[in-house]
Amino acid sequence: MPPLARRNLFHDRVRLVVTLTGIVFAVVLIVIELGLFVGFTTTTSGLIDHSNVDLWVTSKHVPYIELGAPFSERKLYQVKAVPGVEEAQKFITRWTQWQCPDGRQESVQIVGIDPDSMLGRPWNVVEGSVEDLKIPDGILVDELYKQKLGVTRVGEVFEINHRRARVVGFTRGIRAFTTSPYIFTSFKNALDYTGMPADQTVYIQVKLAPGADANQVKRAILERVRDVDVVTNHQFSRMTQVYWMFTTGAGVAVLLAAALGLVVGFVVVAQTIYATTMDHLKEFGTLKAMGAPNRYIYKVILTQAALSGVMGYVLGMFVSLFVVRASQSGGAAILLPWQMAIGMFFLTLLMCMGAAIVSINKVTRLDPAIVFKG
């Protein structure tokens, strides 16, 4: 087949630029919105997903990780005694106040762990180590929040809830979904920073023995320990994600923005592909007069749309990757997992092909007698 579609597309450079701009706009808009959604979702459950925990023992009816209610640490020993439990540790997440050097108060989220355990540890530690949390008053802060908290280097001393806190290291890229940064510290320090009684914990993290059945252990814990719920790591992660993304409506807004991007992109692409088709309407009439079946003409239009889609996708992803990279050091994480990149390719093609159908309808109804008009 002579390269009619390709030539038509490249013949009018201005129109091509307009078409590609429309597609790039749509791709970038959708990638950013979906990337924000994925980024937010991942952020909400980050503590759980990186915890290396199999089961979480919580107070009754905890909807998400930030809303755990304290209970007696004696339950820890009851849990440890359950067959199939290899390790169980106390874990705290609570909001409290950080005193900045300039006198400002910032809300922070204390994460209290056992530095000797592999459960619930911070990840991506780029300066200092988790073991440094054994130092009295030691805390780990994420690099993203240095400015917000007024932190510049390891060794600096601050006040959390009127208690001394020394920065012993930094993590990289551990975001909090809320505006309150995570402050990692030892469980003991966490009790002090949050003002909780020494005999209380907020969660018990459970690591199962090799070969142990999670559901069986869960039931056993519920039988032996009163007034608690037990959820798997995956369940707890999902509960937290669903709460933040859907119950609060934050995720719905982002998804709606992504859908809006799709609609805007579709309209822009449909309009430009339609205009291109109209420019070549007489040529399509000639093709029809020559005896071309409709499917031949559809092929030309769809090929134009597909070529536009592929070029728009490549350019759009290039811009998107730039935006995603820039977001890593910003306040909101935009994630672009490879599955989304591949899905976006098909979505772009679908959008362009769908937009071309508007033009195809016009050509289908085209009277080939148009060829005799001037």
Place this chain on the structure above:
Amino acid sequence: MNMKRKTEAEPAISVRNLTKTYAEGAAGVPALRGVDVDVCGGELMLLMGPSGSGKTTLLSIMGCILTATSGSVRVAGREVTGLTEKELPAIRLAHIGFVFQGFNLFPTLTAGENVELMLDLKGVRAGEAKRLARSVLEQVGLGNKYDSYPSDLSGGQKQRVAIARALAGNPQIILADEPTAALDSHTGRNVMELMRRLAHEDGRAVIIVTHDPRMVEFADRVTHIEDGVIGAAAEPLPPVAEGILTHNYGKAAGLNLA
């Protein structure tokens, strides 16, 4: 590609009692009223008449582009009235080649690619299509213009490419709508000479709609149409054509039809 044909006894196109009424208001506008025309292979027929007389409508119906309101149209021996819009393209592709007033070339394709497009529609493979396209362009005297874009060609060359494109489909019938209207007289005569060769040497039925009385000398027959009704058409050509031209354009045209 051997396009030589013998003149056949059965008309390549046969139109009987054809009417076409365009819907406009309650009554409609009649464009053709009981038209009868036969055109055989090897014959070049001019279809002449004033603007709005129904020439292009008749050409469109004979070319299976437009459907008649009533009557019969046989193309290459097949009755085409009653065929659906999905069936008509196949008839056009198999039997009819079009040449248009405005050339209707694809500006983004080279001359060779314009011709290849027709061959592609006919299902000819790319390599073979390229060879055939070059051959057909050589037949119309444009063998050296294969890679030229229409914008780089003169009007006459464009029309020759359009004719080559029509020929590439090896049609029995060539329908041309004012093929010389956009050309100067010398180039127009060259094009008409080519059309006559297609009829006489290749045995094709060539039907040309034209306003131009200078083209009459190339015709085997001139059919006059006015207000959707076929006027006089007879052979031999010169006296009939003279009569028609006298009727339409007057002696003042100063035409030498001998």
